[in-house]
Amino acid sequence: MSIQLLVAEMKKLLGSLDACLDKAVAHAQAKKFDADTLLQARLAPDMLPLVRQIQFACDQAKYAAARGAGKDVPSHPDEEKTIAECKARIAKVVTYLETFTAADFADIETRTVSLPRWEGKSMRAIDYVIEHAMPNFFFHVTTAYALLRHNGVDIGKRDFLGKLSMQ
Amino acid sequence: MSIQLLVAEMKKLLGSLDACLDKAVAHAQAKKFDADTLLQARLAPDMLPLVRQIQFACDQAKYAAARGAGKDVPSHPDEEKTIAECKARIAKVVTYLETFTAADFADIETRTVSLPRWEGKSMRAIDYVIEHAMPNFFFHVTTAYALLRHNGVDIGKRDFLGKLSMQ
Secondary structure, eight states: OOTHHHHHHHHHHHHHHHHHHHHHHHHHHHHTSOGGGGGGOOSSTTSOOHHHHHHHHHHHHHHHHHHHHTOOOOOOOSOOOSHHHHHHHHHHHHHHHTTOOGGGGTTTTTOEEOOGGGTTOOEEHHHHIIIIIHHHHHHHHHHHHHHHHHTTOOOOHHHHHOOOOOO | OOTHHHHHHHHHHHHHHHHHHHHHHHHHHHHTSOGGGGGGOOSSTTSOOHHHHHHHHHHHHHHHHHHHHTOOOOOOOSOOOSHHHHHHHHHHHHHHHTTOOGGGGTTTTTOEEOOGGGTTOOEEHHHHIIIIIHHHHHHHHHHHHHHHHHTTOOOOHHHHHOOOOOO
């Protein structure tokens, strides 16, 4: 199996997140409140608000692809203030993920990844994706979903999983 | 890469969930409330309570390994009423996941999986794991984490990710 399948799954779930944000906007319009206030919602006072959960989900998908393939990571500053801007950030990452092919990950089991804060330590690129970027991605995308659900947005598990490759 | 790495990651995160439940019990003792009341906590009235999130996380990890390998899925009835029983359920699944090796997933890209509710449709076993069991697993394990966090349990991202394979 190629890590490309995991990247494709992350891309799909970013699409799910984008669609959930559309439903959040519709919910806010029906209830007559400003949808962008949702971006500051938190599940606990010391947890990150929705806008940061979205930014982190975007970043972890980008990190998985770029570092899994040994490429430089494109910079996306955390400047989003509105749901429209969050959707643009998601679209940018989805477009970026689409540039990867299975061949980009050919040496993922032998190459290593190291980050400045790891103080000289490293991980195999495959372990970095499986143990770090991927669970982080799911953590933030699920927490974003939970925040919307907790705030009354009408979404369900199917909105999260998206369309399955059924035959 | 073998799907075995994903199964190992799920096994690790079930261990994280188990450790988060220990912290939930310690939190309840410090605050002098019955820890098992947390099992009925929900993030929204029409979302599943913590006990079901734990059961679903256990099941999805089990499904990923068993169906990914083309084996029968062991039955674990949803009868847990206490955190101690949830921890026993987690331990049972962790022990089950430990029986798998990379060789069990050798034909995952050619074999198919079909469930009764899919009405005759099927998925490649690899697609089932990547698009269905794995995101479902992360969805429920993250929601369990979010429920504990939302209820004041002192856990952080490191408790979720667990130990990384650093060199």
